[in-house]
Structure formats: C-alpha cells, structure tokens
Amino acid sequence: EHAPFPLLPVIVMVLCFVLYVGGEAGYGAWIYTYGVKLGFGTEVTAAYLTSAFWGSFTLGRLFGIWVSTRARPMTILVLDFVGCLLSLALILFFQQSADLLWAGTILLGISQASIFPTFLTLAEERMHITGTVAGLFLVGAGLGGMSLPWLIGQVFVRIGPGAMMGLIFVDTLLNLLILFLFVRVAEKRGPA
Numbered sequence: 232e233h234a235p236f237p238l239l240p241v242i243v244m245v246l247c248f249v250l251y252v253g254g255e256a257g258y259g260a261w262i263y264t265y266g267v268k269l270g271f272g273t274e275v276t277a278a279y280l281t282s283a284f285w286g287s288f289t290l291g292r293l294f295g296i297w298v299s300t301r302a303r304p305m306t307i308l309v310l311d312f313v314g315c316l317l318s319l320a321l322i323l324f325f326q327q328s329a330d331l332l333w334a335g336t337i338l339l340g341i342s343q344a345s346i347f348p349t350f351l352t353l354a355e356e357r358m359h360i361t362g363t364v365a366g367l368f369l370v371g372a373g374l375g376g377m378s379l380p381w382l383i384g385q386v387f388v389r390i391g392p393g394a395m396m397g398l399i400f401v402d403t404l405l406n407l408l409i410l411f412l413f414v415r416v417a418e419k420r421g422p423a
Contacts, residue, residue, distance in 0.1 A: 236356045240417035243262055243409060244354050245371035250406035251350065252372040253379025254315075254399050255343050259284055260380045261387070262336060268392040271329045280336055287340030295345025304353040305414065307345060312407040314342030319400040324394060347372070350410075357417035 252423070262284055267279035298307060318338035325331040354360060379402060386394045 237364075237417065238413055240354075240413060241364055242351065243365050243413040246409050247350055247369060248347075248368050248371035248412060249375035249378070250282060250402050250409065251343075251346050251375065253375035253382075253407065254402045255288075255347075256376040257379040257383045257395075257402070258336075258339060258343075258399055259288075261383050264387065265392050265395050266332070268387075269326075271332055280333065283333060284286045284340045287337040288344045291341035291344025292348075294341070295348065297353065298345065299349065303358050304349050304356060307349045308353065308410060309407075311342050311344075311346050311349070312403065312410070314404045315339055315346075316400065316407070318342060319396055323396045323400060326396075341362055353413075354417070357413070 259281070263274075263277045263281045266272060266280045267274055271280070295307070318335040321331045321338075322335040339346070351360075351368070354364075358364070379398075382394050383398060386398055
C-alpha cells in the first residue's frame with residue numbers, strides 16, 4: 232500500500248532547502264568581497280574571514296552530530312535560526328565594527344552548520360522520504376546555491392555591498408517562517 236505523494240509538505244521543504252543553501256552559499260561566496268569592499272582589512276584579512284566562516288561551519292557540523300543525539304530536530308533548528316539571525320543582526324546593526332563582523336561570521340558558521348542535515352531529519356520524521364523526494368530536496372538546494380549568490384552579486388552592483396547582510400537576514404527569516412509552515416502542513420508520522 233502506497234501513501235499518497237505529500238505534495239504540499241515536499242514543496243514547502245524544498246523551499247526551506249532553497250533558502251538555506253542560498254544563505255549559506257551566498258555568505259560563503261561573498262564575505263570575502265564584502266570585507267574588501269567595505270574596508271575591513273586587506274585581501275589577506277578577507278581571506279582569513281572567509282576561512283573563519285568555513286572553519287566555524289565545519290566545527291559546527293561536527294558539534295551538530297553530538298547535539299542531534301540529545302535534542303529534537305525542531306529544537307535544534309530553532310536554536311540554529313536564532314543564532315543565524317542574531318549573528319546577522321550584529322553585523323547589520325554594527326556595520327562599522329570589524330570585531331563584530333568576525334564574531335558574527337563565526338557565530339553564523341556555527342549556527343548554519345547543522346541546518347541542512349536537521350532539515351532532512353525533520354522531514355523524515357514528518358513524511359516518508361523516497362528517492363524522488365530526496366532528489367527534489369537536492370534540486371532545491373542546488374537552486375538556492377545558484378540563485379541567492381547571483382542575487383547578492385546583483386545587489387552588490389546596484390545597491391552596494393552593505394545590502395548583502397540585509398538580503399541574507401531576510402532570506403534567513405523567511406526560511407524560519409517557511410520551516411514553521413512545514414511543521415503545520417506535514418503530518419507527524421508514528422513509529423515506522
């Protein structure tokens with residue numbers, strides 16, 4: 232007996248992946264240029280800033296494995312998104328502070344790290360994940376990884392580098408809201 236294809240929950244979760252990977256890839260791809268264009272140091276300093284983001288992201292992903300054995304997916308995701316929004320707000324509201332740019336970048340890397348795998352865990356809790364569904368999630372991730380970095384590039388040229396953080400903040404906030412929509416539209420599955 233086959234369960235009907237959960238179209239609405241799948242579409243909503245695909246949107247979560249689009250927004251999440253877009254924010255991650257956008258920040259990782261553009262933080263170097265952001266740092267250089269806004270005069271937060273030399274090209275070497277900006278390269279270190281990029282390394283700090285990806286290094287903290289890697290540590291966060293490792294730490295996330297441990298956390299995932301001790302907390303529910305929604306708890307992890309809410310804490311991750313709060314960390315993301317807090318770090319982006321620090322950078323946005325204190326745009327002249329190099330120290331807060333570094334702190335925000337590291338906090339963002341740690342906070343973003345476990346979102347992708349935790350989305351997968353939450354989706355598996357809420358619906359049956361087939362190869363087709365997993366493939367759609369990855370298509371969404373790929374679309375996000377292409378579209379938001381491109382959009383940030385357009386914003387850089389037309390508005391200026393300062394708008395990058397606002398765009399990623401809005402992307403992250405929208406992602407959190409769509410996550411809550413997913414929880415509402417996806418039925419909780421009983422034990423398999």
